[in-house]
Every structure is written in C-alpha cells, then in structure tokens.
Amino acid sequence: MIHKSHILFPLVLLSLFSSNTIRVRSQGSDLKSHIISCGSSAEGETDSDGRKWTTDSTYLASSDNTKTAEAGYYDPALPSKVPFMTVRIMSSATSYKFSVPSSKRLLVRFQFYPTTYNSVDSFNGVFDVSANGLTLLKNFSPFITALALTQAYIIREYSIVPVQSGTLNITFTPSTKREKTFAFVNSLEVIPMEEIFKPTDLIGFRGQTVDIQNSSLQTMYRLSVGGDYIPAIKDSGLARTWWDDSPYLLNAAYGASFFNKTFLGVSIEAPANVTIKHTKDVPEYIAPLNVYKTARSMGPNPQVNVKSNLTWVFQVDANFTYVVRFHFCDFQNTLGNQRTFDIYLNNRTAEETADVIQWAGGIGIPVYKDYATHMNDKDGDDLLWVGLHPSLATHPQYYDAILNGLEIFKVNDTGGNLGGPNPVPSKMLLKADAAAQSLLADAA
Numbered sequence: 001m002i003h004k005s006h007i008l009f010p011l012v013l014l015s016l017f018s019s020n021t022i023r024v025r026s027q028g029s030d031l032k033s034h035i036i037s038c039g040s041s042a043e044g045e046t047d048s049d050g051r052k053w054t055t056d057s058t059y060l061a062s063s064d065n066t067k068t069a070e071a072g073y074y075d076p077a078l079p080s081k082v083p084f085m086t087v088r089i090m091s092s093a094t095s096y097k098f099s100v101p102s103s104k105r106l107l108v109r110f111q112f113y114p115t116t117y118n119s120v121d122s123f124n125g126v127f128d129v130s131a132n133g134l135t136l137l138k139n140f141s142p143f144i145t146a147l148a149l150t151q152a153y154i155i156r157e158y159s160i161v162p163v164q165s166g167t168l169n170i171t172f173t174p175s176t177k178r179e180k181t182f183a184f185v186n187s188l189e190v191i192p193m194e195e196i197f198k199p200t201d202l203i204g205f206r207g208q209t210v211d212i213q214n215s216s217l218q219t220m221y222r223l224s225v226g227g228d229y230i231p232a233i234k235d236s237g238l239a240r241t242w243w244d245d246s247p248y249l250l251n252a253a254y255g256a257s258f259f260n261k262t263f264l265g266v267s268i269e270a271p272a273n274v275t276i277k278h279t280k281d282v283p284e285y286i287a288p289l290n291v292y293k294t295a296r297s298m299g300p301n302p303q304v305n306v307k308s309n310l311t312w313v314f315q316v317d318a319n320f321t322y323v324v325r326f327h328f329c330d331f332q333n334t335l336g337n338q339r340t341f342d343i344y345l346n347n348r349t350a351e352e353t354a355d356v357i358q359w360a361g362g363i364g365i366p367v368y369k370d371y372a373t374h375m376n377d378k379d380g381d382d383l384l385w386v387g388l389h390p391s392l393a394t395h396p397q398y399y400d401a402i403l404n405g406l407e408i409f410k411v412n413d414t415g416g417n418l419g420g421p422n423p424v425p426s427k428m429l430l431k432a433d434a435a436a437q438s439l440l441a442d443a444a
C-alpha cells in the first residue's frame, strides 16, 4: 500500500497545478503495482509490516494443472505468515498475465518458501521462469538454494525492460530433467518503475560501455552499508529490502593481519544537524534516505587506513556482466579534498581519487556511481570483490574512505538469459540430506 501511495505522490502534487485531473488519474492507474500472494483465497490480507496482498487467480492465464496449498510449518525465520504460508503449485507450464504501462521498466519480484505443502514436498519443485522471451530462472530449485544459503526463503528480483505490448507474461515451467517435478511460487510483485540505468563503463576495457538500458537485470545484493536492515515497507516506493553489509566484509585484509585485528572499518551515522535530502539527480526512487544517513568509513587512524583496504566479497554467477552501484553521502565533511579514495572492482581500479563532496556538491547530498565488470568463467570467477583505499594523490586532509549503500545487478547475457546455476550446499549439509544429493545428481 505504502509504495503505491509513494509512487502516486508526485502525481497528486501535479494535480494541484493541473486542470486536467482526469488525465492525471488515468496515468496513476497505469502505474498500478500488482502485489500478489499466490495460492491465497483471502483478498487483501496484510503482512506483519502492513503491506496488503491480493490473490493470484485473476492473473492466471489458465489454472489448469495448478492447485493451491498451505504450508504445514511456519518457519520462525520467515518475516510474516502472509504471503509465505500459501502457495500456487503448477504441474505443467503456467502463465500469469499482467497489464502494464508499455514504456516503464518493471520491477518483478518473487518469493519462494521451500517447505511441505499439504502432502507435497517442495524438493521436487525444480523449474524455469521466463518473462516475454527473457529467461529469469533456469532449472531453479528453491529447496537446494535455501539449503545452500541456509535461508528459510528465497527472494528473486528483476528489473525488466519496458514491455511494448503492455502485457507482461510470466511463465513457470517445471523442469524436464526429473520426473514428477512441478513449479511453485508464494508471491509475485510487478511494480512499474522509472528508468534508473544508463550505459555504464566496463572496468578494464577502456571506452567500452554496457548497454544496460536495453537489458534486464537481476538484483544480486542490495545493502545499506554501515546501517540497519531496511524492510520493504520503509523503502522509497519500490518495496525493496536493504540488508546489513557486515556479513560481506572481508575480515582478514592485509591491514588486519598487520595490526592483528579484523579490519571492518566503523559504522557512522549522520549527526542531527546535517540535513540529508533527495535531489533532482538522486530522486526518492533511487534509494530511501536511511541508506544515505548511515555509512561505513575506515575509521580515525590514518596509519591503519593507508595499510588497509575496506573490502567486501560477493558470491555471484560466473560468465555474466554485473553493474555495481555505489551510493554515497558525506555527512561529516564540507569541502572537497578532505576525504579522497580509490575504488577497486575485482582488483581493478574503477575510480581514482573519488571525492564524494566534490561529486555531490556539498555535505549531506546523496550521489551514486555505477561501474560494470564482467566475470569470466574460470575458477574463482564467482567472487566479486569491491574495495576502497585512501587516495593520497591529492594530499587530502583525511586518509579515509566512505560508502553508504551498494547494489549489485546481474545483466542479461546476449541471449536474454539471467538464469545461473543453483548454489551448491556444503559437503556437510549435503551429507545430512539425501534428497538434496539426488536432486543435484539429476541437475548435473
């Protein structure tokens, strides 16, 4: 509900100045978000955050070979009963259809809770998901994925290029690699969004850019750096979730072993007397203000900082191009050349002598920068490294670095595919799970 009213807010303002309110209203309805709890029969249920969910039956092109079911077990790690406790199970290819604005990028989000539904064990849920010719998920096993990541549920989120026809068709197809497979989904969200991407420089290939405006992307990571988890309800209109960055910090940097302590930088927060506001260049839909109000810096000791990198490491799928979006807002310094730093992506220099105050134009002003990097398909190419290091080149006042938020997006390949392999659970987890072993054997 909240995100809908946020999206409508500028239109409502517009209507104060426009005599043509009817046109404004019809634009508003074009931007309708679809927030769907699959398999539910209760219209308008709210989750524990107060978001309202509709039922899925009116969106199904056909409900043949599908059924609805309820989870027998509520995993306490779930954020809410709605929309996870109900499910749509599909034993043959099944499509959902959405009427969408033909010129808007679409945020498409799925949630999967692998558990037992009535008597159906979700471990046979292995399937593909496509949308208007794009492959979003290929041979996807929510069960294996959740086991490998030790998560109770899986979120998959995509930003899809505008659908010219105005009809988005999301199709679930059970895998043919096993018998008795089916597809299942607990929630589906389709949210029209502004274009937030432009051609981006490919690091390490001078002058080469990636055409992301014509591409669809999968959200891999979305972090509020140095800050707290930001739930969907607190996002600035797109119901995105922003996670804590600390699990991705590389603890044992060179500086860490040198000083014999883990180098994690420090979490910092905007002081009350610094106002942080969205701007024309960084409007509300880019990120909520809470992302910019907290950050991670290297800390107050320049001797430690110059011998250290502030490094995060992310597991990604090899053989894809990634766009890494850095969100910055310096709420401590007021002038250029006070804090300057280098930005590394996969050990390559993406930016030399980054100066947030100079980029943004002052204290408390958000700014973001995108860089693209290609992951090859060799050993170790499934780890994406992000590093910051103080830049001394311009003799800044402080030897330090800062980062407020980080998003990592996978770009579809030339064949319009975004599907990667399922993550492999550790040997220990596998040993304990014969079902997982047989699934992996079939998927190979």
Ligand SMILES: *[C@@H]1O[C@H](CO)[C@@H](O)[C@H](O)[C@H]1NC(C)=O
Binding pocket: 061, 095, 097, 130, 133, 169, 170, 171
């Ligand atoms: C949706 O897409 C699938 C896969 O391309 C196709 O088989 C199906 O006919 C389409 N459904 C509708 C209702 O357009």
Ligand SMILES: *[C@@H]1O[C@H](CO)[C@@H](O)[C@H](O)[C@H]1NC(C)=O
Binding pocket: 199, 211, 213, 214
């Ligand atoms: C996107 O593709 C269209 C043709 O499909 C092309 O005209 C346009 O230049 C492309 N956009 C970019 C940013 O390359």
Ligand SMILES: *[C@@H]1O[C@H](CO)[C@@H](O)[C@H](O)[C@H]1NC(C)=O
Binding pocket: 260
């Ligand atoms: C470094 O830390 C380890 C364990 O945290 C400790 O065993 C070791 O003695 C420390 N070394 C120095 C030189 O302080």
Ligand SMILES: *[C@@H]1O[C@H](CO)[C@@H](O)[C@H](O)[C@H]1NC(C)=O
Binding pocket: 271, 273, 274, 363
């Ligand atoms: C905010 O207050 C602190 C002291 O409480 C002061 O040092 C700082 O200069 C102030 N910042 C601004 C932008 O006014």
Ligand SMILES: *[C@@H]1O[C@H](CO)[C@@H](O)[C@H](O)[C@H]1NC(C)=O
Binding pocket: 346, 347, 380, 383, 384, 385
């Ligand atoms: C980056 O450097 C680290 C440390 O030298 C290395 O372990 C890692 O594999 C490198 N990563 C990439 C993507 O090259």
Ligand SMILES: *[C@@H]1O[C@H](CO)[C@@H](O)[C@H](O)[C@H]1NC(C)=O
Binding pocket: 253, 254, 255, 306, 307, 308, 309, 344, 346, 347, 348, 387, 389
């Ligand atoms: C920081 O990272 C860069 C790029 O990976 C590397 O060249 C450099 O040696 C690292 N510095 C430290 C102090 O770890």
Ligand SMILES: *[C@@H]1O[C@H](CO)[C@@H](O)[C@H](O)[C@H]1NC(C)=O
Binding pocket: 319, 377, 413, 414, 415
């Ligand atoms: C890597 O992706 C490209 C498509 O972008 C594909 O043609 C190629 O076969 C892939 N390579 C491997 C080793 O999977």
Ligand SMILES: *[C@@H]1O[C@H](CO)[C@@H](O)[C@H](O)[C@H]1NC(C)=O
Binding pocket: 133, 134, 210, 211, 212, 214, 215, 216, 411, 412, 413, 414, 415, 416, 417
């Ligand atoms: C993504 O897929 C579209 C077709 O669906 C294609 O036009 C575009 O070039 C692809 N993007 C990249 C970076 O290969």
